[in-house]
Amino acid sequence: MIKPKNKYHLKCRKCNHIISDFNEWFDVFQACPNCGNKWVDVEYSADYNKVKELISKSDDEVTSIFHYFDFLPLNDKQNIISAGEGRIPVENWTFLNDYFKKHYNLDLKISVYRNDLSTGTGTFKDVAAALAASVLKENGIKKYVVASTGNIASAFAYYLAKAGISLYVFIPSDALKANEAEISAYGQKVFRVNGDYAKAKKIAAEFSQKNNILISGGNIDPLRVEAKKTMVWEWLRQTGDLPDVYIQALSGGTGPIAIEKGLKDISELGITEKLSRFIMIQPDGCDPMTAGWNDAKKNNFPQGWENDYPVYENPVTLIPTLATGNPATFPIIASLVKKSKGEIISFKETEAVKLARIISFEKAVKIGPAAAIALGGLFEAAKQGLLKNGESVLVNIGESMNRAPDFINDMIYTTEEINSVEDCLPVDRENYRMKLWDDFAY
Ligand SMILES: Cc1ncc(COP(=O)(O)O)c(C=O)c1O
Numbered sequence: 325m326i327k328p329k330n331k332y333h334l335k336c337r338k339c340n341h342i343i344s345d346f347n348e349w350f351d352v353f354q355a356c357p358n359c360g361n362k363w364v365d366v367e368y369s370a371d372y373n374k375v376k377e378l379i380s381k382s383d384d385e386v387t388s389i390f391h392y393f394d395f396l397p398l399n400d401k402q403n404i405i406s407a408g409e410g411r412i413p414v415e416n417w418t419f420l421n422d423y424f425k426k427h428y429n430l431d432l433k434i435s436v437y438r439n440d441l442s443t444g445t446g447t448f449k450d451v452a453a454a455l456a457a458s459v460l461k462e463n464g465i466k467k468y469v470v471a472s473t474g475n476i477a478s479a480f481a482y483y484l485a486k487a488g489i490s491l492y493v494f495i496p497s498d499a500l501k502a503n504e505a506e507i508s509a510y511g512q513k514v515f516r517v518n519g520d521y522a523k524a525k526k527i528a529a530e531f532s533q534k535n536n537i538l539i540s541g542g543n544i545d546p547l548r549v550e551a552k553k554t555m556v557w558e559w560l561r562q563t564g565d566l567p568d569v570y571i572q573a574l575s576g577g578t579g580p581i582a583i584e585k586g587l588k589d590i591s592e593l594g595i596t597e598k599l600s601r602f603i604m605i606q607p608d609g610c611d612p613m614t615a616g617w618n619d620a621k622k623n624n625f626p627q628g629w630e631n632d633y634p635v636y637e638n639p640v641t642l643i644p645t646l647a648t649g650n651p652a653t654f655p656i657i658a659s660l661v662k663k664s665k666g667e668i669i670s671f672k673e674t675e676a677v678k679l680a681r682i683i684s685f686e687k688a689v690k691i692g693p694a695a696a697i698a699l700g701g702l703f704e705a706a707k708q709g710l711l712k713n714g715e716s717v718l719v720n721i722g723e724s725m726n727r728a729p730d731f732i733n734d735m736i737y738t739t740e741e742i743n744s745v746e747d748c749l750p751v752d753r754e755n756y757r758m759k760l761w762d763d764f765a766y
């Protein structure tokens with residue numbers, strides 16, 4: 325009897341060794357048994373031309389990330405754990421076009437990827453968690469470990485709870501209370517580490533080893549990459565093209581890795597030749613990748629530049645969600661950014677609240693702190709002359725404001741304390757607009 329071809333396999337990026345499926349991948353402790361490399365690609369036996377059909381579907385035909393089931397590493401649809409994540413609208417925000425025309429004389433076509441609307445936990449981590457929960461369930465995994473600055477932890481806590489899988493979460497001491505509460509609410513175990521994200525990752529790895537419990541593989545984990553690659557296909561489905569420029573808040577950097585994989589999967593289909601220019605943005609309170617990038621650029625990218633980056637211990641930042649002080653993925657991310665002719669830049673994090681107020685005023689959309697950094701990247705990029713006339717720019721709004729209660733409190737600026745009706749004068753909301761923009765230092 326001819327053995328049916330596997331739906332997918334994993335292939336080592338370094339030595340091309342084939343790992344037959346996730347069952348084997350987990351057995352070999354998520355590293356290539358031949359060379360020890362942890363970065364693998366998932367390849368599928370389905371005809372990749374089917375992607376063309378999938379990206380021709382209308383919005384109401386797409387129910388979740390599992391619209392792309394044929395190109396996800398799950399064998400049986402019965403194992404799908406989903407909350408409708410992955411159907412994220414790309415919206416044109418024309419008030420931003422007007423702003424950059426007026427202030428920089430640039431004709432830009434700016435759109436945003438509304439992950440604040442994600443139906444799982446309201447962040448762009450939901451797709452990764454949905455796929456991970458499904459694959460873990462399929463492989464009979466009952467316990468899992470993750471280290472996270474917060475949003476991955478919330479997403480994994482939710483989806484793994486839906487799959488009946490116990491999760492052990494390691495968060496740094498400055499992780500937001502709202503993340504901790506959400507993880508705990510789903511009955512998942514929180515270990516709040518007395519230290520930074522690097523220390524949380526270290527203890528999580530030790531806990532995983534000591535108790536022989538599988539641990540999430542971080543930014544290059546094929547489960548995260550395969551899930552997030554679908555965003556490229558969603559942009560193609562919704563807009564028919566890729567943006568000239570892609571802007572995202574950068575912590576560890578799964579986004580660019582996943583985008584490259586989404587393009588690699590369809591590279592033979594003649595759909596697009598484009599690699600969007602990656603403009604990655606870090607809050608200036610914790611921006612080691614920007615520092616490494618600037619240094620390399622200043623020295624004309626000397627040999628081995630990608631292994632030269634600073635490590636910030638216990639970074640103090642207003643945006644803990646993005647606080648990766650030891651950016652071990654810098655060699656991968658910075659190389660991708662360079663290949664895309666992009667940049668790694670920083671945004672003044674004290675401006676994040678002000679920008680979020682502007683967005684809430686102009687669009688009635690409440691974006692979270694990490695999303696404000698991404699949008700801030702648009703302003704910083706224009707200021708640095710990194711955007712060109714006629715370009716389309718897509719900004720990844722990675723999270724909603726619900727993630728950060730303190731940040732919500734910072735939205736209060738129209739309140740007046742009164743004693744009687746005499747104290748109350750009608751105001752036109754238009755009066756706030758100029759003040760909001762004036763307060764914003766860009
Ligand atoms: C909303 C949001 N945007 C961006 C990022 C950065 O993602 P990455 O770790 O892939 O750089 C995160 C990470 O937690 C996030 O939660």
Ligand SMILES: [Zn+2]
Binds near residue numbers: 337338340358361
């Ligand atoms: Zn290998």
